[in-house]
Amino acid sequence: MGSHYNGESEQQRALDCFIKLLRATESVNTEVHKSVFAEGLSESQFGILEALLHLGTLNQNQIAKKLLKSGGNITLVIDNLVKQGLVSKEKRSEDRRFYWIDLTDKGRRLIEHLFPRHAENITKRMAVLSPEEQILLGKLCRKLGKNNKQ
Amino acid sequence: MGSHYNGESEQQRALDCFIKLLRATESVNTEVHKSVFAEGLSESQFGILEALLHLGTLNQNQIAKKLLKSGGNITLVIDNLVKQGLVSKEKRSEDRRFYWIDLTDKGRRLIEHLFPRHAENITKRMAVLSPEEQILLGKLCRKLGKNNKQ
DNA sequence: ATAAGATACTTTAATATTAAACTATTATAT
DNA sequence: ATATAATAGTTTAATATTAAAGTATCTTAT
Numbered sequence: 001m002g003s004h005y006n007g008e009s010e011q012q013r014a015l016d017c018f019i020k021l022l023r024a025t026e027s028v029n030t031e032v033h034k035s036v037f038a039e040g041l042s043e044s045q046f047g048i049l050e051a052l053l054h055l056g057t058l059n060q061n062q063i064a065k066k067l068l069k070s071g072g073n074i075t076l077v078i079d080n081l082v083k084q085g086l087v088s089k090e091k092r093s094e095d096r097r098f099y100w101i102d103l104t105d106k107g108r109r110l111i112e113h114l115f116p117r118h119a120e121n122i123t124k125r126m127a128v129l130s131p132e133e134q135i136l137l138g139k140l141c142r143k144l145g146k147n148n149k150q
Numbered sequence: 151m152g153s154h155y156n157g158e159s160e161q162q163r164a165l166d167c168f169i170k171l172l173r174a175t176e177s178v179n180t181e182v183h184k185s186v187f188a189e190g191l192s193e194s195q196f197g198i199l200e201a202l203l204h205l206g207t208l209n210q211n212q213i214a215k216k217l218l219k220s221g222g223n224i225t226l227v228i229d230n231l232v233k234q235g236l237v238s239k240e241k242r243s244e245d246r247r248f249y250w251i252d253l254t255d256k257g258r259r260l261i262e263h264l265f266p267r268h269a270e271n272i273t274k275r276m277a278v279l280s281p282e283e284q285i286l287l288g289k290l291c292r293k294l295g296k297n298n299k300q
Numbered sequence: 301a302t303a304a305g306a307t308a309c310t311t312t313a314a315t316a317t318t319a320a321a322c323t324a325t326t327a328t329a330t
Numbered sequence: 331a332t333a334t335a336a337t338a339g340t341t342t343a344a345t346a347t348t349a350a351a352g353t354a355t356c357t358t359a360t
Contacts, residue, residue: 011269014276017284017291018178024295025175026218028168042345061308068176073347075310080345097308097355119161126164128294134167137294140287141167144278145174192315211338223317225340230315247325247338 032121039114044069044077046118049086049111052103059098086110182271189264194219194227196268199236199261202253209248236260 029043036046047067052058058066064074078101081087086107089099103111126134179193186196197217202208208216214224228251231237236257239249253261276284 010277010281011273013281013284014273015269017276017279017288018182018272020288020291020295021175022179024291025171027295029172032168044346059308069346070348071309072311072349076346095308095356099309119165122168123161123164126167126294127160128296129167129290131160131163133290133293134163136286137290138167138170140279140283140290141170141174143283144276144287145170145177146278194316209338219316220318221339222319222341226316245326245338249339 028125032118032125035117035121036114039110041110041114042077044073045081045086046111046114048074048077048081048101049103049107050115050118052087052101053108053111053115057100057102059100061098063101081107178275182268182275185267185271186264189260191260191264192227194223195231195236196261196264198224198227198231198251199253199257200265200268202237202251203258203261203265207250207252209250211248213251231257 033043033046036043041049044067048063051063051066055062055066060071060074060078063078064071067074069077078087078089078099082089085104088102088104091099129137183193183196186193191199194217198213201213201216205216210221210224210228213228214221217224219227228237228239228249232239235254238252238254241249279287
């Protein structure tokens with residue numbers, strides 16, 4: 001059992017864990033968003049409406065950072081939400097570089113209707129794991145998610 | 151501490167675990183594919199080359215199922231790989247509904263060069279977790295990934 | 301005061317992704 | 331035999347996504 005064997009075994013374990021992580025996340029995420037898709041919203045559109053509901057008025061830069069997406073992407077998704085009458089986009093006099101994005105009444109009604117159902121979907125799906133397992137999974141993900149390159 | 155409180159607490163735990171899972175997966179996946187992007191390949195293109203390397207000649211339907219993507223998507227990504235001269239696409243006489251996809255010499259050289267580096271990247275990144283933690287994470291993901299709707 | 305740099309957003313070009321409607325080919329039921 | 335169904339792949343229209351190059355606005359250094 002030399003170092004070569006151990007190296008291969010370590011790699012096998014890492015690849016196996018990695019692929020399971022990808023597949024599980026993909027599966028849960030797709031299933032959880034079904035009720036969102038059924039309402040004609042994309043995952044990105046829903047993400048922006050949700051951020052506006054919980055954080056209030058935001059500019060596009062804040063939204064891009066919150067959702068970890070590029071600025072160009074946010075421009076497009078916001079414009080599609082504006083076309084659907086779900087959010088408003090306006091420049092204010094303070095600093096004319098910013099656009100301020102907010103929910104319209106229609107957008108607020110929609111996300112207030114959708115979010116509780118979404119949270120329930122997540123809760124039901126995660127209930128495959130016990131409370132302790134969920135806490136453990138969260139801790140492992142937090143450790144893994146930390147970007148510790150030196 | 152009535153059932154309402156417990157319901158909220160259960161939901162909080164589930165949402166917290168869910169968001170950590172999404173973020174960690176996104177972070178690891180993006181970082182791990184950096185050397186792939188640096189070679190001018192997309193994640194999907196790399197996925198197809200990898201499948202062909204490990205499984206041999208496949209038709210588009212098999213590739214779609216393996217990568218959990220739609221048929222239309224596979225048509226496009228394969229055509230882009232054909233344009234780059236990395237895979238071949240041919241109909242055979244047996245059943246003329248199928249296109250058979252295989253690595254070209256150029257494609258094989260590329261993926262044989264890239265895959266070991268990719269596996270190393272995954273191994274390095276997953277090494278944030280101990281071997282035991284990786285095994286545990288894999289088990290939790292496997293349990294979670296199972297689509298048990300009744 | 302003004303030039304240089306930073307910040308916010310847009311546009312473009314390329315790839316990805318899906319659903320739905322489509323064509324072509326093969327299998328099956330009568 | 332032939333109509334019907336199933337299977338493999340394509341096309342289209344819509345949305346997403348990024349990087350890179352561009353515009354507009356504000357801040358800072360001199």
